[in-house]
Amino acid sequence: MSSILVASSKGGCGKSTLSTHLAAHFCVQGQRTALVDLDPQGSSLRWCQRRTEWLPAPVAIDGTQERWHKAMPEDVQQVVIDAPAGSTPDTLKSALKRVDVVLVPVLPAPFDLEATAMFLSALSRVPRVSSGELPIALIANRVRPNTQASQRALAQLHDWPYPILAELRDSQSYVLLTALGKSLFDYGNEVAQEQQALWQGVFTYLRKLERRSKSAKD
Numbered sequence: 556m557s558s559i560l561v562a563s564s565k566g567g568c569g570k571s572t573l574s575t576h577l578a579a580h581f582c583v584q585g586q587r588t589a590l591v592d593l594d595p596q597g598s599s600l601r602w603c604q605r606r607t608e609w610l611p612a613p614v615a616i617d618g619t620q621e622r623w624h625k626a627m628p629e630d631v632q633q634v635v636i637d638a639p640a641g642s643t644p645d646t647l648k649s650a651l652k653r654v655d656v657v658l659v660p661v662l663p664a665p666f667d668l669e670a671t672a673m674f675l676s677a678l679s680r681v682p683r684v685s686s687g688e689l690p691i692a693l694i695a696n697r698v699r700p701n702t703q704a705s706q707r708a709l710a711q712l713h714d715w716p717y718p719i720l721a722e723l724r725d726s727q728s729y730v731l732l733t734a735l736g737k738s739l740f741d742y743g744n745e746v747a748q749e750q751q752a753l754w755q756g757v758f759t760y761l762r763k764l765e766r767r768s769k770s771a772k773d
């Protein structure tokens with residue numbers, strides 16, 4: 556089983572959009588997936604409820620319940636955990652003990668960079684992170700490649716000591732699809748494929764981590 560925590564202290568940076576897309580991707584790949592929503596707002600849980608029955612769906616787990624781990628089926632292969640805004644390493648303590656990687660979405664804008672830098676700095680003091688056991692990676696979200704604001708912010712992000720796995724576009728597809736309980740990974744048309752291609756860095760990175768952890772166990 557491999558577990559991904561999608562987290563940032565910053566609100567509205569795309570945690571639930573990324574979490575639901577990751578979960579949908581794993582489901583479409585045929586992997587038994589659980590989507591845990593730690594946020595009382597419940598965006599990811601409601602996305603699961605909206606997902607139509609003919610699409611592969613993750614097991615939806617309400618992570619605000621104290622004993623949510625008990626709801627995790629034993630045969631789950633992929634776990635995606637969606638954290639709420641305002642999270643700190645302290646409020647995420649239990650998740651940070653279990654997950655294999657933390658993905659931090661960040662919008663390419665000054666306030667977002669500032670808040671994310673503080674969150675990353677706090678995370679870097681978590682023993683599993685400082686020892687190198689728990690990797691942290693960034694996903695730039697809502698990028699507008701043709702704007703100077705995005706370019707400037709991305710240039711700053713590239714100076715940070717964390718890998719940037721993807722630069723996802725600012726696109727209404729995410730808004731429309733999540734409203735329907737769907738994701739880009741549920742479609743095979745050309746437009747969807749173009750956007751899916753921007754996620755490849757994320758999946759390559761996750762596969763590499765999985766291989767590394769398997770060979771460490773062998």
Ligand SMILES: Nc1ncnc2c1ncn2[C@@H]1O[C@H](COP(=O)(O)OP(=O)(O)OP(=O)(O)O)[C@@H](O)[C@H]1O
Nearest residue numbers: 566567568569570571572640697724725726729730
């Ligand atoms: N790449 C994108 N392009 C366009 N809109 C996006 C994109 N990613 C997210 N959004 C929109 O931005 C808003 C915030 O996204 P989302 O709810 O995923 O963020 P969040 O970090 O989970 O927010 P919260 O902190 O409230 O939990 C939503 O309306 C979502 O549809």
Ligand SMILES: [Mg+2]
Nearest residue numbers: 570571594598
């Ligand atoms: Mg959310």
